[in-house]
Amino acid sequence: MSAAIPPPIVNLLLDGLPRTERNRLMPHCEPVQLLFGSVLCEPDQPFRYLYFPLTGFISLVTTLGQHRPLELGLIGNEGMLGATLALGIHAAPSRAVVQGSGSALRISATQLRQTLRECPGLQRTLQRYLYVMLTQLTQNAACGHFHEVEPRLARWLLMTHDRAHADHFYLTHEYLADMLGVRRSGVTIAAGALQLRQLIHYSRGQITILDRSGLEAAACECYAALCASYARLLAAPAALTS
Known part of the structure; x- marks a missing residue:
């Protein structure tokens, strides 16, 4: 008996969109390869492209003075790079570096801004994702202390x-x-x-x-807390806005 073929890896934010909005967005997304060490954006610089990782993953880092970079969070196929566009903010808040090579879907910032105006479900999804990213940042700060x-x-x-x-x-x-x-x-x-x-x-x-x-x-308790936060986003997103 042959082994079962694993299901394809999808981006969970895109996969959770209403079908009509996903069908409207996907033609504007192009598959790209994320190469280890590539810098995708710099702080305070406008986004050119936004990324929905599939098998690659991205590290968000910040620096203070002469200190070494500090990682703030990770983005894999549960999220996206550039969700702050949903708040009307066009500049990147931190540096983004590819930490794990792999595939992603890429869309231009101009096209995503236009699609956000046409797709209220996408707007809500990205706002919920930003809530979860804020949770990750606060959890990381407490964990490090x-x-x-x-x-x-x-x-x-x-x-x-x-x-x-x-x-x-x-x-x-x-x-x-x-x-x-x-x-x-x-x-x-x-x-x-x-x-x-x-x-x-x-x-x-x-x-x-x-x-x-x-x-x-x-692992410390923070891992389970972050998993619970993502589960609320993906399994019951309405709970975050009620």
């Missing part, structure tokens, strides 16, 4: 795992340190502890998730 490095690392690995659609992906010590806002030595100790518990395998930046349920148990 109160939680230890090891459970925070477990949480970020789970978030990356969700968006990579694979059990293995590439994350350097340097990137993980920037992601968590800690020294590389702290990442080395935390990753070593997770590997010792046989939850992950980590070698030269190559990470393999060995025990997903064990990693969830090792």
Whole structure:
């Protein structure tokens, strides 16, 4: 018996639109490949294109003075880059860098602004998504202040795992340190502890998730909180506007 063919990966925001609006929007979206390390936008610069990731994922980062970049959040196929256009704001709030190579759908900012005027369902969906992104930012701020490095690392690995659609992906010590806002030595100790518990395998930046349920148990409470927020967006979006 042949193995079942997995369903195609879709962008969940687009997939949740009313069919008439999705049919109106999709002809203006073009498939593109997101290449690791590519900068898609810079802070305070106007968006040229907006991205709906499919298999790739995007890191939002900020910098302060001479400090190293700090990651604010991740965008995978649960969301999009450029949702602030739904608020009438055309400039990017932060730098966006491709952290995971893969596919995406791209639309020009001009076309999306026009489509937003024609599609109230798309407008509501992006506004709800912005609410969830705000939740992610506030959760990340509290997590970075109160939680230890090891459970925070477990949480970020789970978030990356969700968006990579694979059990293995590439994350350097340097990137993980920037992601968590800690020294590389702290990442080395935390990753070593997770590997010792046989939850992950980590070698030269190559990470393999060995025990997903064990990693969830090792993560701080913030991962479950963020998953619940996304579930409310996707499963019962009306709850966010009632």
